[in-house]
Amino acid sequence: MRKRRKQTFFVVLLLLVLSFLLLLSDTLWHEKDKKIYNISVITRGKNSESLMIMKQGIDQAASEMNVNISFITLSEENSTLEQTELISREIKNKADAIIISPVDYEKMVEPIEEAMKKVPVILFESSVKSDQVLPSISCDNYKLGVSLGEEVTRNGNGISNIVIVKNNLECSSIKERYDGFMSVMQRTKNNCMLWEIANDKQQTYYNGAKKLLEDNNVDVVVAFDTGILESISKVKKDLTNTNKEKANIEIYGTGSTSKIISFLEDRVINATAIQNEFNVGYLGVKTAVNKINGNKIDESIISSTVINRNNMYSEENQRLLFPFVR
């Protein structure tokens, strides 16, 4: 009787101590439970200023959600091969998720679908031709093209000669913008000329554009690529110094590097269509983290705006164009 009582006492004591330890360790584990995610971001081109705002968004999200970001840019613009290699390299490096801006609508389907089987893949800006539902963070590029087109017509271009720089159309975002723009142009009597240039160096853009603007009777130039837009603007500015008439050439495009903004301010560029790149970066990482944790992903739409000299310093556009320096 007495012995049994002693035994039960020790058993209960042991249980109590054990559960206590369990509780303690549980709370301790809970503290350590903050997992750090490794997420790789693979861009569509070289490191350039146009990626800066997006990177800020990524960094903001990374610091909030305990994410280790490896931000990878291509050594060559729009290289399918390099991007494919990078994807497999990052998966090998144990990335928890990949955020990628695919360079090619068709060619990148296979590597991305392959990668999807191993880690969550989030697309930003552009997408790929895939039957699978891929989370994609992007504005409505078609609408952006339409808005830009409307801006062109709003500025009184009804029967103008419009040169459209055709480049990188294999990339879905640019293709959609182009399509949107052309849908507006088709309703007008504008004479659209397409100028196709291959992926090349900045210098060749410059020379090509110079030739184009000098030789032809061009009223409007539209470029959907930030780099080309910068080059063309520079050409226009340089030409204007010698030939005042060339100042009448209107330039439209997309992107928001500080060069573009300064051209915009100097009225070299008439209008630029931009999307909220900060949000693209932020939501890209957020979606990736949600996807890793298997949470539901809410459909997010990135806003886009056309900015011209007059509205660039409005409160909203200011915030969109000039990120805080951190």
Add this chain to the structure above:
Amino acid sequence: MLKLIRASVQRIVGYFKNASIQHIISISFTGIAVIGMIVVGGALYLRFINSTEDMVSENNRSMLDQVNLNLDNYLRNMMKVSDATYYNVIKKKDLASDSIDKELDLLYETNKDSLISICVFSQNGEVVAASPVGQLKSSVDPRENDWFTIAGNKKENLHFSTPHVQNLFQDPDSKYRWVVSLSRAVELTNNKKTAFGVLLVDMNFSGIEQICKNVNMGKSGYVYLIDREGEIIYHPRQQLIYSNLIEENNKAEADYEDGNHVETFQGEKRLVTVKTVGYTGWKIVGITPMLDITSDYSQMSIFAVFIMTFAIFILVFLNMFVSSRIANPIRSLEKCVKKLENGVKDVDISVRGSYEVQHLGKAIKSMVNQMHILMENIMIQQESKRKSELNALQAQINPHFLYNTLDSIIWMIENENYDGAIIMVTALAKLFRISLSKGKNIITVRDEIEHARNYLTIQNIRYKNKFTYSIEVDEETLDLESIKLIIQPLIENAIYHGMEFMGGDGEILIKAYAKEDNLYIDVIDNGLGMLQEVADTLLTNESKIEKKSSGIGLKNVHERIQLYFGVSYGLEIYSEPDEGTTIRIHMPVKEYSKIKKEEELR
């Protein structure tokens, strides 16, 4: 309800009345300990919660005070720059003759870290002086900006703007900086004429950011800055708010008084601490989610509950231990007493436990010993009393019989029957020798039989051979012990009651034999006999001593045997009318020599 309580109280009281001392001690101690633990633990826990909230509030307040101090310092510095520019430079110089660029440069250089630019604009928006020197952008008209118009409207006051992008001067790097503008209306002296102008000091936004960024407000708390209208000046997630990805309750918080508030925003309860920055009307807002504070609570409460159960458990055990230590000796003492009550002798009374209980045990022990001694004394007294009684009984026999015998002897001598007289006197002498037996009560069966024979001899002569007698004794019984003078009364009885009224031919048979551990001596006559029912009453008190008997009845013999050997021994009477009576003496078999030895040992 009241009845129920009363009933339960009564039940508890009833239980305690009947419970053992161990139960009472352990249960009541445990009850009190548990209640005490819960009260103390609860009180401490509540106190902890209160103090944590107070501490967090206090901590937030002091944090904001610190931020305020830094910010105030920073802004005051900027205002000093503005004041210095205005009072020490602009007011003292006539712009027509003097240039103020040098002084502005000096001021700019000394505050380069926190300033972007210092410029003076004329009424028309032209740059009068600027540092660092820059060319105004062609597309910019300063008059369109808020800072210009507000400075113009509020003449004497300094005006702080919300953060905006500085876009006044051409920059070769195409850099755009976020600034907070400090503008004021100034009087420009130009050619001794005073005119209205605007002095603009653009503060680097990162200066403010630095002050607010690294404020520790707990796990997920933060500090942000709003202006008088609630527009956000600084927020750690400013870009997200600008991008509409998250929201902040800044508009509502602009109306809060300084101090701590609790609000619920987007379903999250949070502690808001507000502090107004002097002069600018800006407000520093510190946010601490309640979850940060309360997450500690649950852990703390679990911890507290655990500690409490632990302590209660230990206490229960301790109580049980202590109570058993107290109660066990008492209980064992009680058991001993119970045994004593039940008449068990030689109880070893336990003397252990606390001093009091030990004392009790000792007292009881000595009491019991005393009792035993007393009882033994009583027994000895009883024994001696019994012995004297026995002796008295035996003494009773002698005079009566002696009188009769002597009477017979006299009668014989008178009739000159000297032979008979000699036999009689010889038998009488033998009889008395055995009767005396040196005062011993116990003699051998041999002597007792001899005694009976002598008696029969005497009686036979007295009754003139009215009866015959024979004695059959087993050899083995001769050396057994017997009480003195037990057969003689039976013979006497047989002669008086069995033979006296018979015509003659009376027979008396005396048989002694041992059966197992029992010694039997039968006295058998063939007298009148009686009904068995009558015979059975002879040995009880109800039977009256026959008038004719010698006064020493069967009962005496019976009692003597019982007194000496115990109640299971004594006389048995078997009788049948007209057939005769058998009186059987029943005694245990005991060797006479053993008794002798024992007596010698004494």
